[in-house]
Every structure is written in C-alpha cells, then in structure tokens.
Amino acid sequence: MIRKVIPLFLFLHFFLLSAAPSFAEIVVIRAEGAVTPVMSEFISKSIDDAVRDKSELLLIELDTPGGLDTSMRSIVKKIIASDVPVAVFVSPSGARAASAGVFITLAAHVAAMSPGTNIGAAHPVNMGGKMDETVAEKAANDAAAYIKSLAEKRGRNADWAEKAVRESVSITESEALKLKVIDYVAKNTQELINIIDGKVTETAFGTVTIKTKGVPVRYSEPGLRHKILDLISNPNVAYMLMLFFEMTNPGSIFPGVFGAISLILAFYSFQTLPVNYAGLMLIILAIVLFILEIKITSFGILTIGGILSMLIGSLMLFDSPLPFYKLSMKVILPGVLLTTLFFVLTVKLAVTAYRRKPVTGIEELEGLEGEARSDVYHAGQVFIHGEIWQAWSEEPIPKGDKVIVESVEH
Template identity: 25%
Template sequence: MQPNRAGIPVYTYIGADSIGASAGSYIAMATTQIWMGNGSEIGPSTPIVVGGSSLQENHTEAAMEALMTGLAEAHGRNVTAAAIMVYDDQAYNTQQAYDIGLINGISPNLSAFMNKMGLSGYPTGTVNENLYEQFLSFMSNSIVDGLFITFGSLAILLDIYHRTVIMTALGVILIGLGLFGAQLIGSSVVGIVFLLLGSALMFLEIKTQHGIALLGGIAIDMVGTILIAAPYISANSSAYPSNPIGTTDYVIIGIVLFLGVVLAYYLHKLGSSLKRKPETGWESLVSSKGTAVTTLNPAGWVSIDGQRWKAISEKGVEIKNGSSITVIGISGLVLTVKEDKGDGIKQGQ
C-alpha cells in the first residue's frame, strides 16, 4: 500500500461476526495494524484457480504464500501462521489470531477501535462498489443465474400462449443474463446441461398441456441451479463456514417450485380451453332445451329461447306438441331433436 510505504498508518478492522478471507486477508496483512471484533475470522487465504491445471494452481499458491509471509514479516506478525492460511487453507477466530500474534488487538466495534487508535475525531467515509461492480456481484450468485434462466424460459413459454413480443424479449434477456452470470462463477457443465434440459422439458408443455412437463422442467432447473455452483463449492469448501447455498436460497427454490405448481395448473386449464372447439352461431344450439310447438312426426316446429325452428325427431320418433325437447344436432336450418328426458345441458324456452 502506497500510504503505508509513505509512513501513513493504515489500519484494518474486521467487524464482529465478519470474515477477512481471500483477498481481504492479504489487504489486512499489508496494513499497519489489524484489529478484529468478537466472533470474526481472518483467513483462509488459499488462491482459487477455477479451471486451471495443477501446475498453475501450485504456481499461484507458491507466489501468494511468498506474498503473505513477506507482508507478515514486514509488520512483525506470526509468519508461520500467515503461511498456513495460504497453503493449508487455515482460518483463525478472533482470540486465536490475537494469541498467536497474527493481529494487534480486539475491539467490540468500529467506534471503540477508532477511540483506541485516537481516530475518533477524524471524518469517516464509506467506499462502495460502483454500479457495474454491484451488477457483477449480483450476477455472481448461482441462485440468481439459475432463476434467471428458469424465468426466462417461462416468459417465452407464456408468450407462446399469449402472443406478446415483450415477454419473449424479456425471456431472451433473462436467459442471456443467467448464462453470463454462470460464466462469471465458472459454473459446472453438468449444471448448465440440467438447466437446458429443464427448459426444453418446459416447452413440451405446449404439446402435452397437462402441467406435468412444465413442473418437471422447473424441478430439473432447480437441480441445475444448485449444480452450477459445484465448482465454487468445491474450491471454497473450507474458505467459508457454510455452504454458499444457504437456507434462504433453498426457501427461494421451494417458493419457485410452488409457483411452478400454480403455473402448471393455469397452463393446463388454458390449454384445455384452447383445445375446446368454440361454439358459434347455430352450433351453440346443440344441447339446448326447448319445447315442441307442433307434433313432430317426424318433422315439425320447436321453440328455442323464444325462436321457432324447423325440426325433425331423432329416429323419426313422434314427439307430441308441448313436449320438452333437447337439440342433438343441426343440418342447415333444420334441428335434430329428441324428447327431453332430463339429461339436457342448456335451457331455452
């Protein structure tokens, strides 16, 4: 650090219940003093080379170990403990780090630390990631990537039913962003294959229209969402105290599956209605009820919803004047009817 080299003291404070790992541990080791809050950890510091060969990994680890031990020695810290953070993926809690001489002190919070350093009277500022960095950080979440690909596929599927270009465009954008994020984290090929298979299965819903294909596709996509993080989990299994896919993520996946059930039911009903042949004009008279206004033997006249229609009886059976009838067919302007036995559907007088 240039300020450190110029004689300007630079301090690191790792807040309570926080972690100073990976790059953060190297930054901390380069500062004048390191202080930690209760429940925090420093390390591990093993470099992660995603997709690299074993030779590249060994080369990188050796270089970073030399850097870490050099920084520790320059600031009078425990060189051996610092080296172990790199080659053995070791992390130390607050008390351990203090006892072995890896940090300078313990403070319950930032304000107390600044008071001890005599810095409480100086103005403070917060440095945040810029928008692009925040975007990259957001897209580096495997759950987000998997959900984007899933929702993108669903948007395109819904557009096939509702025919709006907007949904298709949105779906393509979401899928593109999901694949971009998956590339950022070096996702597993198996996870991507699961996501693509799940999306393909969703589109089978257009053919089957029973909801099972859609729900199965979403379930496979959720498995793929978990699997795309496999390289990250493997590479960082000891770098963090918990699996990067936590309880909240599993709850989100559960909610998505529930919404999938609802959507599958909706598309099943929608598909059934689209399959059903619409009744228009005279076809809508079939199954209607009415009354014979003359005797049908076999031809005569009937009244449907107050309108008179010429009709013939089914199989030439005589239907007496005043009898209730049900329309069972239509040919041209002549209805085919049968005497109502109480099994009709529509009522007309």
C-alpha cells in the same frame, strides 16, 4: 497609517487560514459477504473517492468467508496503490476474515480486529471442484508467495501468513495481535479510530502520519447499482432469475421481455459464480421438454423427463466446495415445484383449447344470450352480440324476452 494596516491585514489573513476547518475526513465503509467483482468495484471506488477528496483515512469494516482470487487481488492492488491510508477492521464480534479476507487484511496500512473474531484458512480452493495435485500445488505456492510478500511489506508475521495458506491455520484476534499478524484489537470502530491517531505508515504517496483526533467520520453506503449487482450475484437469486425466464418466455410479449431481462441478469451472475455447464444444459433440456409437452401430447412422459432434468440440473448447477456459492435446497425444491406446476397448467390449458370445437364467424353466436326485438313465432328479430339478427322459433317469444341461440343456419 498604511504600514499599520498591511501587517494587520496579513495577521487576519493567516489567522483565518489557521482557523479554517479542515475538509479531511475519515470514511468508513462496510464490506460483508463473499469477495466478488461487486465488492471489488465498491472498495476500489471508495478508495478513488477518498483519494480525490483527500480523506485522512478509509476504514473498511470487513466480514468475509472468502471469495474470488481475481477480485481479492484487484482490491489488494488498489489498497497498495492508494495515496490515502486504508485500515481493515474485522468486525463486529463474530465476524471473520477467511481465505481472500486474510490477503485483504494483511495488505492494509492498518490491520485490526474486534474481540470474538478470527482470521485465517487462506488455502486456495477451486470454485469448480477438486484440482489435480500439480495444479493445487502451483496454486498454493503462488498464494503463499503472494501473502508472504504482503505481510513483509507491512512488517507483519510472514511465517504465519504462509501457514494460513499452506496449512489453513486460523487464529483469534488476541492470538493475531500476539503473533503480530494485526496491529490493534478494538471493541468498535470509534475506539480503533482513536487508537490509530498518530500512526506512521507508508502509502503510495510516501510516509504519512495518520491524524484522527477531531476529524469527522462519515459512513458511506454502497449505491443502488452496487446493491442490485450484489443481490443478483447470489447463486439462489441467479437461479430464480433463470426460472423466471423459463416460465415467462413462452408467454406473450411482456412476460417474454421480462423473461429475457431476467436471463441476461442471470448470465451476469454466472460470470461471478462457479457454474457447472452440464447442470445448466440439463435445465435448458428441461425447458425444451416442458415446451414440447405443450406441442406434443406425450401423456406426461415429457413432463416427467423435464422434472427429473430440472431437479438434477439444479443440484449440479453451482458446483463448488465453498458453502456461500452453493444453491440452497430451500430454493431448488420450490423452484422445481413451481416450474412444474406452471407447465402442467399450461399443458392442460393448451389441450383444452385444442379439443374445443373451433368457432369462427357467426358460429360463435351459439350459446349467446340476447333479446327479442319483435314477437318471434317462426320468424322475428333478435338483438345478439350488438347486432340485430333474423331469428326462427317453434314456440312464441314475446318482444323484450331474453333468448338463447341454440343453432345458427347459413
């Protein structure tokens, strides 16, 4: 009897193990916009999570005009070092993988594009403006060697990759497939997942066969932290944060606290943006001039100087040939206008307060309304400002009538 039970137990054990659901899954994330430290951190964390969870595949839906070289290289290193296959899918239709996006796409274990997308134009550009010829040549040579090594590692077209850097060539998805720049063209994410089932690739773990058939797909969104950091990395948001600091700092404690927080967030943004420090100094000068206008009556000269300094500094603040790092005029003009109105109003209130006759002690009773607590004729009592005072009037005032203080005698 025991001999029969043991084989039956072993059979059930292996049957249940084979029938147990696999915890492997396909994780899909979306990377859209400029390649920044925030995007790099999000993709790196997603790869770490995929490796930890032993996911079957991490698929990145990419749409980027390019971005920071340091962030791009960080993403590429993470993809190459990943034990889990990483697919980069340039999608949806109308998306692009330009500049830094080309490197990221070519570094992936699987590279794919949607119809109506393009890839290319990877020539290095200095975010701060023009580079001299020697520096530009060095940067181009370095980028060309780097992208060729990535293409060769994945068995893709290294000659085209070099042209994308040196000649800024850009191609459509069908051309990319024909030239063996990418592996697949798919209409959507699900179609791509179906197509790559059974693909063999090399990861840091070794040779891996990607299995996608019947594997659950999970879409992962950036956390609140990444969303906030991504928002303040926008040059227009960084500019508004700085203006908010400017307008709230001269005020009371609470506005000053919020202004200081805004300034810290703005400085975080400046770490990822091509800040022109001459423009930043002009904006700081504008702040100084506006504050001096409150302290010194210059008949508007300091205010005009502040407006000009603010406008010129704003135009110079983010000096980059890259369109996604430029400050919008739709933000600059309202920002300068609102800041000017704020300080003009502040100056007006300050001047009004300065010209007002100072009142202290009982002198502040002048002009206040009260009530007669007794009949007042020459002498009597009135109730003013929560207190009973001795009053004098040339005309009779009956008890209970309203009175107004015309003058105060010590």
